[in-house]
Amino acid sequence: MSTEAVRQPQQDRSRATRQRLLAAAIDCLAELGWTGSTVSVVAERAGVSRGAAQHHFPTREDLVTAAIEYVTEERLAHLRQGLPDLPPGRDRTEFVVDTIGEMYASKLFSAALQLWVAASSDSQLREKVVPLEARVGREAHRMTVEALGADESRPGVREAVQATLDLARGLGLANLLTDDAKRRSRVLRQWAMTLDAALS
């Protein structure tokens, strides 16, 4: 085998290991919280040796922030790909509002929440989380505008898009300890009508 042929599978394995670690970090954070999600615990969950995990992510801060960023980007890309072939309007707005609502009611949100709350009483962690939050927030806003086909130059539209994300975050929080799916669905259906009126 040529050197190149050997290198490629190694790179694939390395990428696969990295992605297993990122997915396991989300699981651990959501289930065990920040305190319980050490690199060793995450490595074990991922079926990866501790040494290999630390090769990819020297500290828990590195691992966990990378996991939140990676999974959020995956989810946002999924939102874009999943958009039905609908013109901007009521049905499309409903689809986007529902998809965002479900995204914030997911394990990803619980994991991110653990990270935010840990960062609120840990200044070193906060330094990593604040810029991550800003990037993720901007990206979520941009993708939502694009998905809705919203024209932010019109008065009130920017605030209505922001309110959609803030509302989804609030509903995600209401879902943390109990299953709030039925109430969430009613609130989001009503919001989709309001938002559609604001957009058009």
Place this chain on the structure above:
Amino acid sequence: MSTEAVRQPQQDRSRATRQRLLAAAIDCLAELGWTGSTVSVVAERAGVSRGAAQHHFPTREDLVTAAIEYVTEERLAHLRQGLPDLPPGRDRTEFVVDTIGEMYASKLFSAALQLWVAASSDSQLREKVVPLEARVGREAHRMTVEALGADESRPGVREAVQATLDLARGLGLANLLTDDAKRRSRVLRQWAMTLDAALS
């Protein structure tokens, strides 16, 4: 002094001690998180002996859940007392939306968030927090309906009131790590207009 005259100041002192502990518990939770907020730490912050603190609140769970409930009730009572003498309508709706937005951006919200998140990975704590959350949520909803003068028998009104509280919770979360006051104020102003239209 009669027995009664002795008893009264003792009861007052005991009530004052209790309230100092509850206020200190909110401070500690918001600043140090659940892990850092032991009964000893809270007692020291309140200037109360550990024994006296444990007489009032045998466990950290008792202390912290009592603190969230007490402070939330105080805040909601404050909302009622602070209502300006305005008829239901745009100005009153704006006042209520602003007041609720500020309530969820406060230290009380950060403290409650620490408790919810700790409960999400601790089943014993969850058992105490879920019923507390249900009570507090019902009370917040009831007070908001009353403050707005909203008629929930009209279609969409109940969901609009719920969305107000969910939005405020989402905005509170966005304020956890950075000062989000300017953006929050714009989103809430816009929301007050939307809500007012839904109510009238």
